[in-house]
């Protein structure tokens with residue numbers, strides 16, 4: 001008997017049906033019954049996909065109308081005060097999205113993924129009360145269409161640890177209110193059937209846990225495992241190793257332990273303990289975070305190694321995490337190059353892989369039927385084609401990557417900045433923006449028409465140039481000092497570059513849920529990266545030709561391009577990053593040769609790439625900094641390099657930011673006053689800084705007075721010689737009315753401050 005397992009399945013639907021019905025319901029174009037109807041259809045269809053693929057352990061309660069953490073908060077009755085008068089779907093969606101009277105709950109990234117969960121709000125005053133309806137109903141629903149599911153829930157330690165206290169204080173101080181509710185929930189669940197597998201997800205176990213949190217694991221799972229003999233408990237972790245927690249869990253009566261062997265190879269060290277304690281092992285070996293075909297022979301080898309320690313009968317073959325983090329199905333990829341498509345595997349295709357691997361592992365190759373044999377053969381072929389394909393392997397790129405040794409710019413910062421200040425003659429508190437200006441309907445339409453060949457290239461270019469002209473005219477009129485072209489030709493700061501780099505692929509339907517009903521479609525890096533021709537030089541040179549002021553060139557940095565793409569898994573991430581960095585350095589050189597004097601290399605996602613484990617941070621920082629530096633290494637002393645980073649807590653990483661050695665960094669700090677800036681002063685940061693003076697994430701126009709006091713608060717931290725004045729991120733999501741007035745106010749505020757200072 002083969003035994004395989006899927007941690008969770010995407011819920012958005014192969015045609016994003018859930019997104020569509022939710023958004024139509026929110027726009028009041030359809031009723032809630034329609035939402036429920038679509039949800040039921042999707043749950044059933046998704047269950048059947050798994051069943052048909054031969055998956056033995058299929059989940060219920062992996063579905064959600066918005067988010068599973070939010071579901072858990074509702075299940076536990078952790079409803080913030082401001083929503084307590086509401087009921088049912090109104091309550092649920094108000095918590096997620098806010099309503100007229102109450103702001104939405106905060107959202108943040110789920111560990112190191114790009115999925116965002118709703119952060120539960122806990123408070124000592126709140127009374128919590130169990131409501132297990134959703135979980136119970138989804139189990140029964142699946143049962144009714146013929147699938148006996150395991151039940152997924154987020155574990156109590158992860159739920160609490162990833163919540164926040166709204167009344168101040170430590171979240172875990174409220175743990176004794178949370179845990180009894182879980183016991184109650186388990187007891188309710190145990191009444192559903194004579195035997196039930198309960199998957200309790202504890203991804204927080206893959207972080208560096210402090211002793212206090214670690215000490216909760218044993219008592220928690222001793223208690224939960226005792227609730228009912230009918231429950232078989234599977235504690236599942238993913239995205240990294242959870243060695244410390246496993247060391248403890250093996251001494252509790254839980255039945256299964258689920259580990260990710262792809263993103264946490266260290267988990268192999270736990271095998272002996274698992275074997276000794278007679279636990280069953282859910283072995284995460286098919287990547288739930290990527291889109292590549294599994295290398296089945298390699299997986300079998302890994303399983304063979306595992307089974308040298310853990311009894312074969314105790315192994316369950318699984319996805320490394322929920323398949324939520326991969327796109328749905330390849331069947332809608334109609335335009336993709338067949339050779340490339342043949343290397344890919346989305347969620348539905350991964351089911352077949354899990355099933356096939358388990359059949360071979362448990363029953364031997366001889367047991368395969370014709371269809372399975374063919375699948376196996378195709379898999380072997382696809383993987384060997386990936387090893388040799390000329391679409392992937394570019395000798396020139398490899399040679400260059402291995403042999404490039406220039407990581408440093410010419411001249412130290414002190415020398416550079418002196419030359420730059422003389423040459424560029426910008427004033428103290430120089431004003432600029434982050435790059436993009438509003439993306440209007442017309443711009444989007446023009447880009448789309450050009451893509452669909454409905455307008456000619458020259459018509460398209462003319463429209464973009466007209467927009468650039470308008471952006472420049474406005475910036476000159478309002479008195480901004482360092483100008484930008486406005487990025488009208490860019491749909492997305494990564495996609496724009498990906499489309500022009502060799503080695504980059506795009507999907508038609510590779511949507512991955514980002515939050516609520518929202519999905520993103522990350523591009524993917526399948527081969528060695530090179531830049532066949534300049535990517536931005538024409539646009540930026542055109543813009544520079546239209547003004548006497550300095551036009552800033554705009555590029556996206558290597559680390560951000562990497563972190564917002566699916567990345568090939570056949571070479572190290574750091575090597576891919578280095579290839580991108582070299583391509584960007586060519587662009588920097590070309591911009592510089594075209595007479596561009598300031599070049600900004602955005603690293604919006606620099607912080608996002610940080611590993612979950614502190615022991616791995618320095619390795620990441622080393623290559624991430626190296627590659628930013630490679631990207632700008634072609635800049636001469638007199639070329640000023642800017643970078644921009646989106647919201648970040650800089651305290652832990654300030655030395656790394658400094659090591660990137662950008663001449664100017666703009667950061668997203670407007671919402672927290674001068675708080676985030678203090679660390680720059682504290683460590684004696686030398687380079688120049690542009691702390692955002694107003695928040696661009698809201699349509700609100702900041703008044704002159706507000707900006708004046710914001711600038712004053714910045715001046716309390718850093719001297720005027722070191723500061724630039726700018727909004728806190730790109731303006732592309734804003735409307736022109738807002739942007740115009742906000743920037744006029746910003747420039748006025750600077751004028752006032754400069755007068756006061758003189």
Ligand code: GLN
Pocket residue numbers: 434435436487493554602603604644645646729730731732
């Ligand atoms: N230059 C980009 C823009 O202005 C930067 C955006 C970002 O960092 N998210 O849109």
Ligand code: ZN
Pocket residue numbers: 604644645646647668728729730
């Ligand atoms: Zn930003």
